[in-house]
Amino acid sequence: MGTGRLGLSPVGVGWRPELALAIDRHVEVGFVEIVAEDIDPWGDIPAPLTLLRQRGIPIIPHGIGLSLGGAEPLETARLRHLARLATLFDAPVVSEHVAFVRAGEREAGHLLPLPRTFAMLDVLVENIQMAAQHLPTPLALENIATLVEWPGAEMDEATFLSEALRRSGARLLLDIENVYANARNHRFAALDYLDRLPLERLSYVHIAGGVERGGVYHDTHAHPVIPEVLALLEELCARTEVPGVLLERDDQFPGIDELAQELESIGAAMRRGDMRRRSAACECSC
Template identity: 55%
Template sequence: MAGLGTGIGWRPEIADAVERLPGVDWVEVVAENVCPGHVPASLTRLRERGVTVVPHGVSLGLGGADRPDEARLARLAATATALGAPLVTEHIAFVRAGGPLTASDPLEAGHLLPVPRTREALDVLCENVRVAQEALPVPLALENVAALFSWPGEELSEGRFLAELVERTGVRLLIDVANLHTNRLNRGDDPVKALAELPVEAIAYVHVAGGVERDGVWHDTHAHPVPPRVLDLLSELAARTAPPGVLLERDDDFPPEGELAAELAAIRERVPVTGALPEAGDAREGVVREAAEGARERLGLAQAALLSALVAGTPVPEGFDGARLRLQTLALARKRAGVVAKLAPELPELLGKEYRDVFVAYTRTRPMAGGYRQDALAFARYLLDSGRPGDVRARRRLYRWWAERSGPRPPGRTARLLHAARAALVA
C-alpha cells in the first residue's frame, strides 16, 4: 500500500490554512471530534482532492485495566468508515481508572497517562489490543506517549515493550519522536536505544511536535515550534527506515500559515522520501498468551491508586516520585482549566484573571468523573455554591448559563422564563 507522505494535524482553528498549505498529502483528525454522520466540510473537500484523512483516537484507554468499551470502539469504527481511512490510531496509555473492577469510584484523567512497562501490564494491553483489532474495519496503529513520571518496578525498556507488543498482536506503531524527546528529559530514557529496539517494519507513521521546558521539566504542549533535537530524532529514525508518513501536530497557539509551511518544509528535509504503508501484521504463533488470573484487577488497583493520588489528593503510592506526581497533578489541573475554557469561554470571561487559579483550586477536591462538558457544568455549580463571581449581575449570568445547559435537553420557553426568574433571586 502506498505511503502517506507529509501531513499535518487538522484542527477547526486552522482548517482554512490546512486546505491552502502546499504539499499536504494527508491529515490526521482527533476521532472524538468528528461525528461520523456529519463530517466537517473542510475534511470533505480535502478528501475530494485526494488527501487522506486518518482518525486519531484519544479516549479508548487500551492500556487500562478494563476491557475496551464497545460503544467507543463502535464509534471509532464508524468514524474510520465515514472518512474512508486506511487505518486508525490510538495510544498506549490509560485515561481512566476505578469503577466496578476495583469497587471504587470511577475517575477520569483527562489525559494520556503511561502504563507500567511490566510483563503483566503488557499481557493486559495485548488482550485489549486484540479486542480493538477485531472491532475495527481497518488496521490499528498505537502511539508511544510522553510522561512526567515513571512507574516503579518496570521490567522492560520502552523499545522492548513496543517490540513485544507488535510481536504478540501484529499491531502497527505510530512513533512520536517528540514523545521520545520528552521521556529523555523527564524520565532519563534513551531515545536512540528505543529506536534501535523497535521493529521498524511495523511503523505506520511518525508524529513530530513542539514543547517547552519549564523548571527542568519538558512539557509536550503541541503549542510551540518543533525544536531541533526533535528533528534530530526524526533524522535518526529516517536513517533506519523510510517511514510511510510524517505528521506535524499543533493543537494550540496556532502560528501564521507561513510558519506552519516552514515547519512542514523542515520535516521534508529530514524525510525527503516516505516508504509504503505496512500491511496489518499477525500475532506470531506461540507468543500469544492470556493475562494471568487477577492481572486486570491488580493493574486496576494500581492505576486507581495512582490516578486518585493525581486527581483526588490521596497519598502517593509507594515507589513513585512524589515531586514528579505533584508536577503531573498541576499539569492535569491546568489542562482541565484550558479545555473547559475552550468549551465554555463564558466561564473565564465571567471570572477574568482569577479563572485559572480558581479552577486549579476546584480540582483539588473535585476529580473529573465524566467528560469535559460535565466538568464545565460542575465547575459552574461549584462557583455558584461558593458565591462567585462577586458581582451580582455576573453571578446571575452564570446561573442562567448553568441552568440552560444542565438539563437533558435545551430548555423551552417556559423553562427559560423560570430560569430567568430564579436568576433574579440569586444574590
Template identity: 50%
Template structure:
C-alpha cells in the same frame, strides 16, 4: 508482514478546525489526521475535511479516549464511535495510544503511562485485540510522552512495545517528539531507543514541539518543533532510508497557532529534516498577507 498502507504518502499535518483552511490550501498534502472523538456520530464531516477527502487526501482517525491500557473492559460506546469514524473516512489505517485515561469510573482527562509489567501487557494486548476485531482497518499504536514511570518495570520500553506489536499484529505510530521528551526527562539517549525499536513496524510518525517547565520537557504541541527533535528526525530518516522504508510523517499542532506562514516554514523544516518533499506553496505570502480565512477555513 502486510504492506504499510501509509507508505510513501510523505508529509502531512494534523487537521484541526483552527487551521482547516491552511491544511486545505497545502498543494502537496496527501494525508492528514483527525482526532476521532471530534467527528460527529452521524458521519457528516466538516466541509473542509470533506473537501480534502474529495481530493483523494488520506485521513487517519486518531483516538484519544479508548483507554487501551486500562484494566477495565473497553467502553462499547467509545469503540462504536471510533469504528464509525474509521468507516466514515474510509480510513486505510487508524491509531490510538498506549495509555489509559480512566480507572475506577474516574476520567483522568490526560493520557497516562501504562506500567511495563507482564500483567499490564496482557491486559493491553487483550484490549487491542478486542478493538481490532471491530475494525476493518489496521491499527497503529502510539507510545506517549510520560512525565513519570511506574516502579519495578519488567520490560524496557523497546521490549514492551515489540512484544505488544508481536502479540496484537498492530503497527507502530512513532512520535519522535515523545522519544526526545522521554529520553530528556529520563537522562537517556534517544538514539538508543530508536536502535532497539522494530522500525519495520512503523506505519507513520508524529513530530511536534514542546516546552520545559520545572526541569521537565513537556510535549505540549503548542510550540515549534525544536532543533534537537529535528536532529533526531534526521538520524531516524537515515535509518529508514538505509532500510528502504518510507513511512509517512505528520506535524501536530494543538494550540497557540502561529500565522500561516510560520506553520508553513515549520512544515518545510520538518520535510527537510525527514528528507521528504515539501508540501507548501512555492510562493507563499508573508505573514502580514495571510487572511483569517486561510487559517480558519471559514469558507
C-alpha cells in the same frame, strides 16, 4: 521519496478547525489526522474534511479516549465510533495510544503511562486484540510522553512497546517527539530506543513542539518543533523508510507562513535522513 505503504505522501498535519483554512488553501499537505472524539460520524462532518477527502487526501482517525491500556474492558460504543469514522473516510489505518485515560469512574483528561510489567502487557495485548476485531482497518499504536514513571518496571519502554506490537500484531505510530521527551526526562538513549523498535511495523510518525519548564521537557503541541527533535527524525529516516510524518499542533496556532515553514523543516529533515540511508545502502552493495 514517493508515497509510502499507506499511500501517504511525506508530510501531514493534524486537522484542527483552527488550521482548516491553512490546510485547505495554502499548505501542501500529504495526509491529515482527525481527533476521533471530536467528530461525530453520524452527525455533521466539517465541510473542509469532505473537501480534503474529495481531493484524495488520506484521513486517519486518531483516538485519544479508548484507554487501550486501561484495566477495564474497552467500551464497545467507542470502538463503534472509531470503526464508523474509518469506514466513512476510507481510512488506511486507525491509531490510538499505549496509555490509560480512566479508571473506575475517574477520567484523567490526558494520556497516562502504563506500568511496564508482564501482567500489564497481557491486559494491553488482550485489549488491542479486542479493538482490532471491531476495526475495519489496521490499528497503529503510539508511544506517549510521560512526566511520571511507575515503580517496579520489569522492562524498559522499548521492550514493552516492541512486545505489545509483536504479540498483538498491531502497527506502530512512532511519536518521535515523545521519544525525545522521555529520553530526556527519564534519561535513556533515544538512538538506542529507535534501534530496538520493530521499525518494519511503522505506519507513520508524529512530530510536535514542546518547551522546557524547570528542567523538565513538556510535550505541549503549542510550540515550534525544536531542532533536537528534527535531528532525531533525521536519525529515524536514516534507519528506515518512513511512510509519512505528521505535525501535531493543538494550541497557540501558527499562521499560514509559519506552518508552511515548519512543514518544510520536517520535509528537509526527512530528506537528509533518507539520503544518508540510501548512500549507506549503496556503499554496502557497491
